[in-house]
Amino acid sequence: MNDPIWLMLVKGVLVFVVLVLLVLFTIWFERRVVAIMQVRPGPNRNGPFGLLQSLADGLKLAFKEDVMPRTADRVVFIAAPVIAVACAFTAFAVIPFGPEVNVFGIETELQLTDFEVSVLLILACSAVGVYGIVLAGWSSGSTYSLLGALRAAAQVISYEIALGLAVLTVFFQSQLMSTGAIVEAQAQGLPLNFGGAEITLPGWYLIILAPSFVIFVISMVGETNRAPFDLPEAESELVAGFATEYSSLKYASFFLAEYVNMVTMSALCVTLFLGGWAAPFPSSWWPGANEGFMPLVWFFGKVLAFLFFYVWLRGTLPRLRYDQFMRLGWKVLVPVSLVWLMVLAAMNIGLDTENELPTRIAFAGGAAIVVMALIFFWPNRKQYEEPAEPDTGLGGFPVPPMDLAVPPNPRALKELEPANTSAPQMLDSQASPRGPINGSRPTDKGEEE
Amino acid sequence: MIDLAQTVAQNASAGESVFFWILAPIALGGAMGLVLARSAIHAALMLAITMMCLAVFYIMQAAPFLGFVQIMVYTGAIMMLFLFVLMLFGRDSKDSMFETLRGQRLLAVCLGIGLAALLASGLARAVSGMTIAADPRWATGAQSNVEAIAEALFTTYLFPFEVVSGVLTVAAVGALMFAHVAKKGGHRGQKEHSRERFASGVYPGPKPGPGVFATSDSTATPALRPDGSIEPASLSAYVPPRQLTAAESAPKHTEGRE
Numbered sequence: 001m002n003d004p005i006w007l008m009l010v011k012g013v014l015v016f017v018v019l020v021l022l023v024l025f026t027i028w029f030e031r032r033v034v035a036i037m038q039v040r041p042g043p044n045r046n047g048p049f050g051l052l053q054s055l056a057d058g059l060k061l062a063f064k065e066d067v068m069p070r071t072a073d074r075v076v077f078i079a080a081p082v083i084a085v086a087c088a089f090t091a092f093a094v095i096p097f098g099p100e101v102n103v104f105g106i107e108t109e110l111q112l113t114d115f116e117v118s119v120l121l122i123l124a125c126s127a128v129g130v131y132g133i134v135l136a137g138w139s140s141g142s143t144y145s146l147l148g149a150l151r152a153a154a155q156v157i158s159y160e161i162a163l164g165l166a167v168l169t170v171f172f173q174s175q176l177m178s179t180g181a182i183v184e185a186q187a188q189g190l191p192l193n194f195g196g197a198e199i200t201l202p203g204w205y206l207i208i209l210a211p212s213f214v215i216f217v218i219s220m221v222g223e224t225n226r227a228p229f230d231l232p233e234a235e236s237e238l239v240a241g242f243a244t245e246y247s248s249l250k251y252a253s254f255f256l257a258e259y260v261n262m263v264t265m266s267a268l269c270v271t272l273f274l275g276g277w278a279a280p281f282p283s284s285w286w287p288g289a290n291e292g293f294m295p296l297v298w299f300f301g302k303v304l305a306f307l308f309f310y311v312w313l314r315g316t317l318p319r320l321r322y323d324q325f326m327r328l329g330w331k332v333l334v335p336v337s338l339v340w341l342m343v344l345a346a347m348n349i350g351l352d353t354e355n356e357l358p359t360r361i362a363f364a365g366g367a368a369i370v371v372m373a374l375i376f377f378w379p380n381r382k383q384y385e386e387p388a389e390p391d392t393g394l395g396g397f398p399v400p401p402m403d404l405a406v407p408p409n410p411r412a413l414k415e416l417e418p419a420n421t422s423a424p425q426m427l428d429s430q431a432s433p434r435g436p437i438n439g440s441r442p443t444d445k446g447e448e449e
Numbered sequence: 450m451i452d453l454a455q456t457v458a459q460n461a462s463a464g465e466s467v468f469f470w471i472l473a474p475i476a477l478g479g480a481m482g483l484v485l486a487r488s489a490i491h492a493a494l495m496l497a498i499t500m501m502c503l504a505v506f507y508i509m510q511a512a513p514f515l516g517f518v519q520i521m522v523y524t525g526a527i528m529m530l531f532l533f534v535l536m537l538f539g540r541d542s543k544d545s546m547f548e549t550l551r552g553q554r555l556l557a558v559c560l561g562i563g564l565a566a567l568l569a570s571g572l573a574r575a576v577s578g579m580t581i582a583a584d585p586r587w588a589t590g591a592q593s594n595v596e597a598i599a600e601a602l603f604t605t606y607l608f609p610f611e612v613v614s615g616v617l618t619v620a621a622v623g624a625l626m627f628a629h630v631a632k633k634g635g636h637r638g639q640k641e642h643s644r645e646r647f648a649s650g651v652y653p654g655p656k657p658g659p660g661v662f663a664t665s666d667s668t669a670t671p672a673l674r675p676d677g678s679i680e681p682a683s684l685s686a687y688v689p690p691r692q693l694t695a696a697e698s699a700p701k702h703t704e705g706r707e
Contacts, residue, residue: 047489052607073488073490116594117514117517117594117595119460120514120517121512123521124517124524127521127525130529131529131532134533134536135532137536138536153529153533154533156529157529164521202550239614362479
């Protein structure tokens with residue numbers, strides 16, 4: 001990257017503007033799509049199709065009163081949203097939007113910066129971005145905030161491991177750690193030989209590393225605190241989680257950071273697994289598809305597809321319980337990623353043409369045996385055993401008795417009983433139709449028997 | 450030592466010097482803050498700042514992999530676990546300035562200065578007479594920074610690396626063993642809960658709330674049964690029931706009407 005300074009500045013501002021616009025669009029998009037899924041119109045008042053709704057909401061939030069709790073730790077309270085937003089925006093700097101283009105006579109890549117280990121920058125930014133959430137919860141001096149922060153810390157640490165292991169397989173396969181180089185490495189097709197028939201699959205790591213892709217997508221939802229993994233801000237349990245005590249622009253900046261993180265993670269997934277800015281069809285169909293500014297269309301199309309996926313998840317799945325969520329992270333995603341990494345390593349060494357044939361067979365067979373053993377010896381749940389005879393223990397499950405006699409409907413009674421003389425003045429002095437049932441209240445069951 | 454510092458100063462590019470002189474005071478300030486901060490969380494944050502500055506130094510020294518791994522592992526995971534534990538102590542817990550051992554602070558300062566002198570002299574002896582390679586990548590003959598680290602880890606230092614990972618695993622398992630407490634009285638399933646709830650003498654529904662009338666909606670107001678008698682379950686054991694006087698329960702006059 002040897003751009004002149006002005007071009008770097010222009011790129012930096014453009015990345016910022018694109019992210020902010022994408023956030024405004026995503027909030028509107030999310031509300032509209034969820035509304036359509038729930039058969040209601042959604043925001044449609046401000047601007048065409050309600051597109052300016054999120055802008056209006058953002059402006060409204062900015063003009064709200066900024067409240068700081070008396071128990072808050074002032075410096076940390078103000079620093080927390082700054083950390084969250086700064087980390088979210090920084091991570092997007094290494095995402096490649098397109099190939100080399102000609103801007104005012106200068107050949108440059110559609111990417112703010114790229115270096116040897118640029119994927120690690122995104123992981124580092126998301127790791128530091130958690131500080132924003134955790135410190136926000138701690139500095140608020142409120143129980144809900146602290147609980148939200150604790151959940152966020154535990155969640156992000158757990159899911160970062162699975163995410164890192166999924167990214168590691170891409171490093172393994174491509175032997176590269178730079179975003180731009182990984183996109184280029186996926187451009188070559190993958191020739192396969194099925195019994196003499198030559199097929200060239202696209203070289204996207206989605207196909208070669210399908211298990212990693214699934215793990216990455218699951219853990220990226222966990223990493224960005226989105227439904228169904230939005231436990232740090234579960235509104236039915238923790239009010240607004242770590243952001244409970246925040247108001248005005250600080251509150252808005254947490255949401256800005258969350259949506260920017262969504263966009264960044266989608267873009268990272270596209271870059272690592274879906275060929276980045278490459279067109280989603282063979283280059284022989286349309287040779288110009290991968291040149292100039294055209295790849296921007298493919299890139300943002302893929303990112304929008306992922307954002308739709310996020311919204312779809314939110315509209316479909318209920319929130320996980322916390323222990324189930326942790327079990328999924330530690331007992332499913334992490335072990336599966338580790339085993340898959342080992343299998344991949346074994347297969348790569350085994351398929352290496354320099355090795356002797358027995359070595360190759362041994363490695364590939366060993367990998368296959370490991371997978372088979374996993375499938376066979378995976379500890380499954382205790383099977384449900386049908387009880388020999390119905391449960392007649394201490395009450396058992398509350399089921400109606402076999403000889404249940406349904407009491408007659410009091411409204412069907414022609415003659416109503418006379419009014420209870422001891423009824424107070426505030427009750428209607430007319431004959432109460434509820435009179436006959438009063439005696440059969442569930443509380444009085446024990447007394448009757 | 451001084452020769453080395455001079456060659457470093459001569460070889461450093463302008464950008465590197467600028468960043469060094471910006472970040473070095475921040476790193477030192479973070480380290481000082483770590484020692485001087487009263488609150489444990491502030492101390493941890495100061496340490497995180499120092500670690501981030503060190504990571505940027507690594508990146509400046511053409512070791513980007515090491516720098517980012519430092520941020521991810523130390524700042525992202527280990528310091529986060531520290532914070533996780535410290536947050537549970539409560540926000541108001543601060544170091545007390547009371548000296549529990551007499552002369553402890555003086556001794557600590559003396560020993561600290563001694564340790565610093567020891568480390569500095571050891572470092573000076575170690576690096577004196579060393580020359581600086583133009584780029585650590587070419588010094589080892591590897592293609593890239595990552596490859597060089599991998600080669601060092603998995604050939605020369607394989608055994609120490611494995612030993613360290615083994616020791617860490619043992620430590621983690623040991624910590625788990627210490628923290629694990631057997632649960633008293635087994636797991637209660639849905640069936641047990643249900644039986645308890647529907648056992649005879651227990652009302653399975655929610656308890657009735659306090660009475661809500663036009664004259665009062667306080668928790669001290671008893672709820673009335675349909676026959677007008679007081680529902681005992683609506684009375685709290687801790688809140689004495691409040692009987693309204695006739696004047697209190699009479700309709701209040703509204704403004705402008707006597």
